[in-house]
Structure formats: C-alpha cells, structure tokens
Amino acid sequence: MVRNNLINLYLIKFAKWFNLVMPVVVLFYQDNGLSMQQIFLLKSIYSIAMVLMEIPSGYLADVWGRKKTLILGGFLGAAGMAVYSFSYGFWAFAAAEIILGVGYSFISGSDSALLYDTLKAAERDKEYIKQEGWITSAGNFAEAIAGVCGGLLATMSLRLPFYVQFGIASVAIPAALLLKEPRLQSIELNKSFKSTLNTVKETFQHPLLRSALLVSSFAGTASLTFAWFVQPYFKEAQLPVSLFGIMWTLLNLSVGVSSMFSYKIENKLGQRNSLLVIILGFAIGFFLAAWEVSLIGIGLLFFFYLVRGIAHPILKDYINRYTDSEVRASILSIRNFVIRINFAIIGPALGYLTDQFSLSLALIATGTGFLVSALLSMGPLWKANIQRSN
Template identity: 55%
Template sequence: MGSSYSQNIFRLYIIKCAKWFMLVMPIVVPFYQDNGLSMHDVFFLRAIYSVAIVLLEIPSGYFADVWGRKTTLVAGTVMGAVGFGIYSFSYRFGEFLVAEMVLGVGQSLISGSDSALLYDSLKAEKRESEYLKLEGRVTSIGNFAEAIAGVLGGLLATLSLRYPYYGQTLVALIGVPAALSLKEPPRDDRHAKPGWKDILQVVSHSLVENKKLRTAILYSSVIGTATLTMAWFVQPFFKEISLPLSMFGVLWTVLNLLAGLVSIIAYKFEDALGQKRTVFLILVFITGSYVAISQTMTVWGIAILVIFYFVRGIATPVLKNYIIQYTTSANRATVLSVRSFVIRIIFAGVGPFLGWYTDQFSLGSALAIAGMVFFTGGFIVLLPFLQNRSRMRQANQ
C-alpha cells in the first residue's frame, strides 16, 4: 500500500517537468514583439492570464479537496496542452488572449493540487516530516526542466520564434498520462457539506480568522509576486544590454538551474539561519535585487540576477512549507490555491502598470519602483509573520 503512494512522487516529477519544461520562456517577449505587441501588451496578457487563474484558483483547489486531486491534475494537464496548441497557430493579440485564458484555467487546476497530493501521499506512509525536503526536490525538478528547456528553446528560436511553441505543445502532452496514473491517497477529514458556502468558509478562515495562516499566505504571496514579475523583466533586461538572442536561452538555463539546485537544499539554509533570519533575508535580497539591477543596466546586472535566483530557490519551498504547517488535509489544496490567488491578484494590478511605465519611461526606473513596492508590501506583513513563527516555536518547545 505504502509503496504505491510513493510512486505518486515520481509521477508528480513528470507533471512538474511537463509544466516547467518551458521552451517558450526564453523568447516569449521577443515572440510577442515580433507579432506587434508592446511591453504594456505583454504585461496585459500576463494580467489576463492571472485573472483567468484568479477566477478558478480557489474553486479549483476546493474541487481538488472534494472530488480528488488526481481529477483536477488530469484536467489541468489537458488544458495546458490545449492552450499551447492554440498559441502555436496564433498571430494576433486576440488569439493570444484566448490561449492565455485556457492556460490560466489549466494552471489553476494544477496549482495547490500537486503539493496537496504530495503531502497526503507522504502522510499515508507516515512520512509527512519529509515534505519540505521533497517539496524542495519537486521545485528543483521544475527549475531543472526550465533550465534545460531554456537552451533548447533558445536554439529553436534561432530558426523560428514559432518553433518553441510547437515543441511546447508536445511537452505539455507528456503530463497527461502521468496524471492519469496517479493514485489518490486517503484523507481522514473530508468536507461534510460541499458547496460555495464551504469555499467561502475556507477563504475566510485562511485570510481573516486564522491570523498565523493569513500572515504566512500574505508574506509568501508578496515574495511570489516579486519572483514572478522578475521573470518577465529578465528578457527585456537582456535586450537592454544587447545580449544576442542565442544567449537568452543559455542564461535562462543557468539561472533556473541555480534556483533548482538551491531548492534541493533550501531546508538546510533554514536550519542554519533560523526562521526569522531566513524570511528577513529573503525579503532583503529579493527586493534589493530589483533596485540593484535598476542602477546597473549593464552586463554586470547578470551577477545580480544570479543572486536573485539563488534566493528564489530558497524562498519557494520554505515559504510554502510555512503555509502547509497551518492546514489540514481537508483544506490543504484550497489554502495553497488561496496563496496563488493572492499572487495573481497582486500581479494583475501591478504588472500592467510596470509594463506601461517601462514603455513610457525606462526599464531601469520600472525595476526600481517594483523593488520599492514589493519591499513595502513584504515589510508590512513581515513583523506579524515573525511573531507567529516565534509563538509556534515556543509552543513546540
């Protein structure tokens, strides 16, 4: 029985690879611009993607809790393949918009369900204490996949900016059989009365009633939005410093490979630094990198990106683990979806403005503003977050 749930881990690795083997990421901004889009259009499309996720993010997490994580993961992988299939044969903003909405729905179905299924698979074998280590490993798999895809996507783009999208459709299809072969782990606390009222109760519990969980979600969301936004500034920065297109994929690979390697040992950094220092340094280095790059719009800015992605590798599994500790198996996927919901809401509001500001003024000034905004937001929620962690540690002692 136990070994069958262990096999879920390998299948989640495959789903993670299919999701993050992004051949298109190193060249997506040049692809948009080649089809006549401005930076405002680029960030607007990403905002629409975020809105599509927002509309289904929490309901999809809830459906995963009620109907099963496997069902939502299967649906999410299918939608991902369909979305990139649409992209492959699209040339106009409106067509890209449809593709982004489909991809947003697919992403919302996967988000939270994969981590919840991982935790419950471990719990079925009484190995839940290994969650942080394995979540870091799953995260690193995604980073490794994105890194390798960066090189291949960059090479394909030298032939045609459209070739990476053809390949991406095939890659996305790989996740479908992996999702179909998952085994749903048992849960001891299912929802008694499934429905929208129950969803609202979970959201209220996460963002209003449970102060510890609320601050963990908000802080993780601010950092998550900062890392997401930087991903969309990297390519314009490469273009700003006149980096050859063929090098986009190489550097994208190096950065994501670094984040993946660090994710594997993220728990060791937390053990060595302690929880307070870890969350504080994450805020300082993530937001400080924005400001530093804005003042170094040369090839030396790549060194700052290295630091940023190093810290990103620590932040993703560590902050997600903080949220996991405050949830139960009945609501775990829903609560993780609340986090993703908050990230997408913030990005939908901030992203288009930063894109417009880049078009109207400069990339450097937009980066500086982004850094200050994220630092302010993170600092506001950081103090109560640290207080909650201190109380939890005292209670455990």
C-alpha cells in the first residue's frame, strides 16, 4: 500500500504544481480585455473561495475519507481548467477561479494527512519528513520545468497552455482513484461537524501541537509573502523581463533540492536546532533581500528559498506528530486557513509600504514580524527538543 500511495501522491502533486499557465496568465487576461484591477480581483476571489472551504474540506476529509476528497479535488481542478480553456470574459474566469479554489482546498491537507497515515499504518511514520520532502521536491521541480514549457507554448497561442493544463490537471483523477485508504481511516466516522470541531479544539489545546501549528503557519505566510516580493524585486533590480522565467525556475529548483535533504538535516540537528535554523534562516533571508536590491543581490534570494525547502517538510511533520489521525486533515486545513488569513491581512499593508516607501522597508517589516511571531510561538517545541533517528 505504501508504494502505491506514494506513486499516486506524486502524480497528484505533479498535476497540481506543473503549472503551465502561471508564466503567461497576466498576458492571457489582458489579451481577453481584463484590466489589472480585474486581474487582482480574480485572485481575491480565488483566495476567498479557498479560505471559505479550507476547514469544511478538512472536516470532510476526516469523516468522509481522504481518498474521496482527493478525488473530488482532482475533478474540480480539471473542471476549473476546462472552464478557463473555453472562456473569454471576467465572470467566466471568476467561475473558474471559484472552482479551482474549492478544488485546491479539498487537496491541501488531505494529501499530507493520507501520506502520514499511510506511513503510520505501516509503522514507518519516522520516514514522513523524508517522503514529504521528496514529494515537495518533486512539486517544485515540476513547477520549475512548467515555467519554461508554459512560456514556449504561449509563443504559439496564449490559450494553448490552458488546453494542455486541462490534460495535466486530469492526471489527478485516476491517481486519486487508485489511492488506498490506510486502516487508520478505513472505518467511517459518523461524527457531526460540531463534534469534529470540539475534537479539533481539544486537540489544539495540546501545547506542542499548538506551537507546531503556529510556527508552521507563520513560516507558510512568510513563504507566500516572499514569493509575491520576487517579481517586484526582479523589476527593481532591473533584471531583463526575458530572464524572469529563468530565474523563477532556478529559485524553485533550489527549493526542490533542499527539500530532498530536509529529513537528514532534522535527524542531524534535532528539533531544537532545526527550529533555530528555520526561524533565523527565514528572517535572515528577508533581511539579506532588503539589504541589496540589485542584479548581484538576486543571488541572495536563493538563501531564503533553500531554507524554505528545508522548513516545510519538517514543520508539517511536527504538526502530524502531535495530531490524532481522526482530525489530521482538519488540523492541516487550519494551518492553510491561517496562512491565507495572515496573508490577506498583511498583504495590503506590505503593498502600501512598497508603493509609498520602498521594497526594502517592506521586506524588513515582514522579516521582523515573522521573527517575533515565530519566536513567541516556538516555546513548547523548543523545550521538547526531541531528537529523532531513522
């Protein structure tokens, strides 16, 4: 079962991250008559759809089954791309964004929960960081390669990447159908949503889980925020537009490489030192980027992306380690929910700092905010200092 589920989880990750559309989506929107204001509004609609469904989808994954929610997410992901492929106006695009946002919410959390429980059922849960790291690495490699391929397809037609993306997104459907639910989740749980929320509340009272969830959420928010700073950084550094896609590809490749070795780093350093490396590494990454906004400074961006690749498999493992199987997907969905809410709150403020003052000031503010928040949240994990070995 482990081998079968790993192969199909890789395929689901590939279908989700091999995004041919991203390098040309703004050009596609503009070619269909959308203004920049409408483009940003579409992204807001996507985020709202995903946030509203994040916790309900986690609940369904726990009581209905992770396999079923992954199948539904696969169908919605393909449906969203199909709508995009044959649409030409704002409202049709908005419908596609809603479908994609809801579909993503059914996959996020469910995939990691099923992976952890698959390994736990086989008494191989100590391998989680390694397997999560390799799957994350595969996703980043896929995203990097897709950036180049999408640009090449767009030279023939701006709509062609959407047609091909529909086929790629559809790969998630048979992959999800072939998954096997681990025995930990094979018995259907007849629990009400209120009962599940109470269980989540009780679980969240565990100090180690609460600490892991908060630190992981703050790290996720920092990663998402930094990603949105990258293109303004390229522009301010006067990087030629023709090199944007290449640099984006290289940054994502660096995440993929470091993710592959995250489990070795955690085994070597232990929980306490791993936390320090992650928290200080993220903060230093922001400060280095703020220090030198130039063509030479672009090299400093790789520091943050290397730490990012190390961080997320390790921090997800800390959440899974202290979470009961029956609410695992719900807890992971709460993590994603917190990340999106945090970004929705700080995003406009950081945009204001960038527009009215400077990109460097916005980077420093974000790095400082992350450092303070993460240090205040890490106490129980720091005290636990669990040393693991495979």
